[in-house]
Amino acid sequence: MTRILLVSGSGGVGKTTVAATTGLAASRRGLRTLVLSFDSTRDLSASFGLEVPVLPGASGLPVRLNDHLHLQELDVPSELQRRWSEGRGEVAALLGGGLEDVTAEEVALTPGLDALLALLVLGDYLRARTYEFIIIDGPGTGDALRFVGGADAVSWYARRSRAPEQSARRARPSRTNPDVLHGASDKLMDVGALLRDPTVTTLRLVTTHDSRAEQATRRACTAFSLQGIALDGIVLNRLVPAGTDEVLERHPAVENLQRLVGPIPVTGIALQAGEVVGEGTLEAFSTLLYRGEDPSRLMVIHSAHGIGKDAVDVYRLEVKLPFVSKEEVTLSRREAELVIQVGAFRRNLLLPRMVAPLATVGASMDGDKLVVEFKKERV
Template identity: 30%
Template sequence: MGDLMAEEMAILPGMEEIIGLLYINQYIEEQSYNVIILDCAPTGESLRFISLPSALEWFMDKIFHLERTVMRVVRPMAKPFAPIPLPDDSYYAAIERLYRRLKGVDKYLLDPQVTTARLVTNAEKMVVRETQRAFMYLCLYEIAVDAVVVNKLIPPHVMDAHFKNWLTAQMGYVEQIEDYFAPIPILKAPLFESEIVGLERLRRLASELYGAQDPTRVLYAEKPYHYRFEDGRYILQLKLPFASREHIDLYRDVDELIIRIGSFKRHILLPHKLLKSRIRSASYKGDTLLIEFAEASES
């Protein structure tokens, strides 16, 4: 195995995402920049990046301290017989230090006045479907989407017969995108005559997308979920656009709800007031999952 391949394979899964989060936390705490822009990878890797803080918090709250205590007791007895080296306490201390350095980054990621996502799509059937899925999963992880950018639109003045069908198809998909994602702003970027490289072309792209608007301004800030009180009961209202009812699984743990869609899941910590309340009903209406909690006296 070559040195380059060995180095790539030695990177632990998730380490790049963790390093990215550490830098974000550092830059925000130090106020190093006015705006931080993350050019995220395709949907799956972006979701792994977004879900890391909640996954690590769940591990630290539910498993870490128990595992560390068990290892302290078991290690001296099992060490002579274990086929692999058992982690010593410094391993757990390092994880704890990492967690402390990451702690708090989720409050920045989940605040729609601080962090928003802008989805970039093309006016093509499969790409639009992938963008719908990305939007659904971002809502699941409470990331506010404040705009959808439709990229590489053929300008209407292009009359070449070769592009006629493409132009007609794109117009139809743009209408679908506007319907699907309303009321989120839809920004449109034309297909330029050359690749967008360099400051001048970036300024031209910015002018096409934003006009006189400030690109750093939050364009739409609705939170993906909130609680409301109605008829003496609390209802959790969670926006899950483009989900299918049969693909949504809902579980209740002691102090949290677990919502799973396919291979992705989200842990939602329940407020103290609802810890003793059971789930009375759950329904999926339009693009919203409604979870109704029984009063404590009914539980």
């Protein structure tokens, strides 16, 4: 099974450096590794010291850096053109149908298309088992959340497209074959399931030491956990040591953040003297970051979501929601969906088949976990 690591954080905190370092360190261990970015800034190529104009000329295809390492900066127009020429039906269906007569160039302007194409590309690699380790160099936290939630959004649309009343409401009928939409949706749901499997996919957040970054880290922990993504580590980057002999694990900022996140390991990295660009400096950075350990390892194994049976006909759903109080959570049911709203963050959670027919009978916060109970109604 391919191991997936999502690297995310606010802009400018060094997440691309962490992703590039992780990829290089994994390749040194002989793992077939891909670092995949769908950020338009081309920072990933710059981290390896490559000339930025080289990659657009390669149309966003993987670039070989050594025998075990490829990097790929997704080029949305090129990737869309390839898929459009191979058969536009799947992409058109995923974008809502009715696109049979438009060009790829027009569709390229669709908001969120980069995340959708990244999911499709990731799915291709997972099915082909091309790589043993895939690192997603995510864009900013908001776009990364749209990426991990993309499969859910497509599934939501596909489920509603089955309803006859939805078809009747369309002002302009689409020639999209519903089987194409449902087949493409199923593929993305398989990818979404792997992204939410804590034995396959984990998140490493990158942040810095300032009040705004700390607040952003708290929000990211909550939002990714709501989406079912397991956090296995935080990199606290660009620390300024108080003294030349200070051990960064005892840096006050590291200790404070460690207290906040509990069992999630926090790694402090000192502010570097120069830019971390090129394989030499990335190698040195990997020594600080991983200290000879396997970068693909699961630093901590835990599930963001879990469901179990409490008693006969009683089920208990647990959703890890760090830094959230009971008053901030709003719940509602829509048939087989549980809608969880936490501030600006929302998740339409499709309930398992054994739970979907049951009534929601209670909800509470148990520490940092939202607990929702379901029970079969007695007739």
